[in-house]
Amino acid sequence: MNNPATAQPDSPFDSQVVATAARPTRPMYWSVRRELWENRSVYIAPLLVAAVVLFASSLSTIFLPRRMGAVSALDPAKQYASVVTHYRMAPAPIMLVTFLVGIFYCLDALYGERRDRSILFWKSLPVSDRTTVLSKASIPFVVLPLIAFALSVVTQVMLLMLSTMVLLGRGVSPATWWAEVRFFQGLLIMCYGLTVHVLWFAPIYGWLLLVSAWARRTPVLWAALPLFVIALVEKLAFNSSHFGSMLKYRVIGAMAEAFAVNPQHGGGGNIDRLSQLDPAKFLSAPGLWIGLAFAAVFLAAAVRLRRNREPI
Amino acid sequence: MACIEARGLRKAFGTTIALDGVNLRVEEGRILGIVGPNGAGKSTALHTILGLTPYQGELKVLGRDPWTERDLLMRDVAFIADVALLPRWMRVSQVIEYVAGVHPRFDGAKAESFLAKTAIRRASKVRELSKGMVAQLHLALVMAIDATLLVLDEPTLGLDILVRKQFYDSLLNDYFDRSRTIVVTTHQIDEIQDVLTDFVFINGGRIVLESSMEAFESRYLEVMVNPENVAAARAFRPIHERPVFGRSILLFDSADRGQLAALGEVRTPSIADLFVAVMGHEAGEAKEHLHE
Numbered sequence: 001m002n003n004p005a006t007a008q009p010d011s012p013f014d015s016q017v018v019a020t021a022a023r024p025t026r027p028m029y030w031s032v033r034r035e036l037w038e039n040r041s042v043y044i045a046p047l048l049v050a051a052v053v054l055f056a057s058s059l060s061t062i063f064l065p066r067r068m069g070a071v072s073a074l075d076p077a078k079q080y081a082s083v084v085t086h087y088r089m090a091p092a093p094i095m096l097v098t099f100l101v102g103i104f105y106c107l108d109a110l111y112g113e114r115r116d117r118s119i120l121f122w123k124s125l126p127v128s129d130r131t132t133v134l135s136k137a138s139i140p141f142v143v144l145p146l147i148a149f150a151l152s153v154v155t156q157v158m159l160l161m162l163s164t165m166v167l168l169g170r171g172v173s174p175a176t177w178w179a180e181v182r183f184f185q186g187l188l189i190m191c192y193g194l195t196v197h198v199l200w201f202a203p204i205y206g207w208l209l210l211v212s213a214w215a216r217r218t219p220v221l222w223a224a225l226p227l228f229v230i231a232l233v234e235k236l237a238f239n240s241s242h243f244g245s246m247l248k249y250r251v252i253g254a255m256a257e258a259f260a261v262n263p264q265h266g267g268g269g270n271i272d273r274l275s276q277l278d279p280a281k282f283l284s285a286p287g288l289w290i291g292l293a294f295a296a297v298f299l300a301a302a303v304r305l306r307r308n309r310e311p312i
Numbered sequence: 313m314a315c316i317e318a319r320g321l322r323k324a325f326g327t328t329i330a331l332d333g334v335n336l337r338v339e340e341g342r343i344l345g346i347v348g349p350n351g352a353g354k355s356t357a358l359h360t361i362l363g364l365t366p367y368q369g370e371l372k373v374l375g376r377d378p379w380t381e382r383d384l385l386m387r388d389v390a391f392i393a394d395v396a397l398l399p400r401w402m403r404v405s406q407v408i409e410y411v412a413g414v415h416p417r418f419d420g421a422k423a424e425s426f427l428a429k430t431a432i433r434r435a436s437k438v439r440e441l442s443k444g445m446v447a448q449l450h451l452a453l454v455m456a457i458d459a460t461l462l463v464l465d466e467p468t469l470g471l472d473i474l475v476r477k478q479f480y481d482s483l484l485n486d487y488f489d490r491s492r493t494i495v496v497t498t499h500q501i502d503e504i505q506d507v508l509t510d511f512v513f514i515n516g517g518r519i520v521l522e523s524s525m526e527a528f529e530s531r532y533l534e535v536m537v538n539p540e541n542v543a544a545a546r547a548f549r550p551i552h553e554r555p556v557f558g559r560s561i562l563l564f565d566s567a568d569r570g571q572l573a574a575l576g577e578v579r580t581p582s583i584a585d586l587f588v589a590v591m592g593h594e595a596g597e598a599k600e601h602l603h604e
Contacts (some may be wrong), residue, residue, distance in 0.1 A: 023416045030413030037406055038399070118399040123364055124391035127414050128383035307382075310364065311397075 027127045031135030032143065039105055042139060043147055049097040050151040054158055057086040061163050084180055087159050091152035091190055098148040099201070102140035106208035107219045109136040110306055117311040129306040133209065137299055140205040145194045152190055156183070185274055192258070192277050200254035203291040206298030213305040216312050249287065258282035315340045315461055315493040316361060320369035323356055323517075330356040331367065332517035340460070341490040343507055346497040347587055348514035354497040357514065358465050361495070362391055374460060387416055390459040392450050392467045400439035404432055404449060411453055423456035426486075444475040451479060455487045462487070464496040476500065480507055502584050511583055513590055521590055529580050533569060536561050537576035545575045552589030563589050 113119040215222040321334040359365040363378030412420040468476040512522040550562035
């Protein structure tokens with residue numbers, strides 16, 4: 001089927017190779033936007049939770065003076081304590097839901113495109129597998145933490161304004177309340193906490209992305225089952241539970257490694273001072289670096305798998 | 313430089329051999345039809361060309377190795393598999409925006425003007441479109457890409473005949489020129505016989521027959537003969553024979569046109585008929601081997 005007529009020296013291939021820089025493209029940017037178009041739960045779920053937190057906390061704040069009634073009407077300290085708790089706790093559910101959304105997002109990220117066959121369309125475009133996998137990883141690693149941070153800040157600002165108005169309405173000066181809240185310090189702690197957790201959870205997200213690139217069905221099961229099996233085998237064979245405690249350490253260990261907390265009062269609610277942040281301890285924790293190494297390996301493997309994968 | 317050049321292309325899925333030493337050379341400006349029964353290796357062949365699957369052997373597409381350079385290759389290659397693969401959740405406007413954002417050779421205005429001629433609304437989601445509309449949308453995207461090679465894998469599967477016709481008309485009139493190359497697989501091979509410049513038959517992962525249309529038209533002929541002339545016609549050793557309304561149609565490979573014309577009406581066969589003849593022959597041979 002050779003066509004001698006086309007054997008000219010200046011075939012269009014050559015000229016087009018030169019003209020390759022036709023239009024600037026931003027594959028990474030558009031791939032991330034694409035993810036947000038497809039997975040609206042990434043911002044809708046945290047938004048809903050933030051709305052619920054705001055609604056419930058404002059109810060409590062508004063009815064607070066009435067509830068406390070005459071008994072402690074003259075004891076603003078107790079009112080402060082309650083409002084401060086609401087204010088401090090507001091980001092916790094928002095961050096929890098972004099973590100959960102991240103888990104479910106990762107499990108579906110490289111699995112859904114194979115199931116609905118759209119992977120063939122994505123692969124027909126000049127976007128590398130590495131860009132695709134990294135753009136998907138950026139959702140739990142960058143986008144979700146940013147959303148959690150922004151929504152937490154907005155929620156806290158609104159709670160702050162609301163409680164100030166309520167206090168002013170009661171004729172109480174909000175100055176003490178503001179001093180107690182330490183808004184900017186809170187922002188810093190939140191930033192630190194989110195960063196620490198993203199880094200700490202990195203292997204979890206990496207593992208989930210890897211499984212979603214690999215599994216032919218039920219990625220949830222494939223993500224969890226091997227861990228259970230390893231733990232079970234270890235228990236039965238050696239009557240030990242190192243693997244289990246390693247997993248537990250991965251899930252909840254960040255608090256202990258990154259903050260100077262009194263173990264008896266463990267939990268995020270108690271962190272309210274900058275002095276409790278311990279970045280030096282966190283950065284020197286082997287668990288952090290081992291985890292990051294695992295995350296890198298998982299992601300690299302996911303890129304390789306994605307290259308091989310076909311619709312299921 | 314050939315657009316596609318494959319030597320000894322092999323691909324196995326476990327113990328199933330999908331491609332068994334395929335040699336193929338497609339020059340630019342050709343429209344190649346790949347014809348074969350289900351499971352013959354057509355899609356696998358296209359997937360190796362597109363860098364969607366690893367392979368053994370030598371393969372260069374536009375001078376690149378598709379497996380290691382898929383993302384670079386896809387700047388110059390456009391691909392339509394069946395209509396099911398556009399993401400169903402995406403809006404038409406998002407599809408165009410996204411492709412414009414990642415493809416250096418995509419002309420969004422061109423896609424829009426093509427879509428303006430259809431009933432597709434930009435705010436619709438792909439899942440809300442009919443199958444025909446999805447095909448139109450995909451075609452609009454591909455036509456707006458200034459690609460050198462277009463690969464079509466059963467692009468009109470499940471579409472009605474009007475849409476199929478429209479699809480190939482647009483492709484030929486608005487898209488194809490001599491600097492582009494098109495590779496297409498389809499089961500409705502008769503519909504695109506006039507479109508093709510070359511075709512290959514593929515079966516069991518091997519190329520059984522390859523030919524340009526010019527060579528095909530001069531080499532093969534078909535004669536419709538009345539029953540009384542069948543014996544005489546058979547003397548010219550037809551490669552296939554089928555009865556039609558009491559008469560017989562005999563298919564010949566490199567036979568004497570003048571002598572056969574005396575026996576009945578001579579015409580160019582359809583690729584589909586040749587396909588049936590060649591594949592029937594292959595099956596017969598296989599059977600003989602079994603009996604030996």
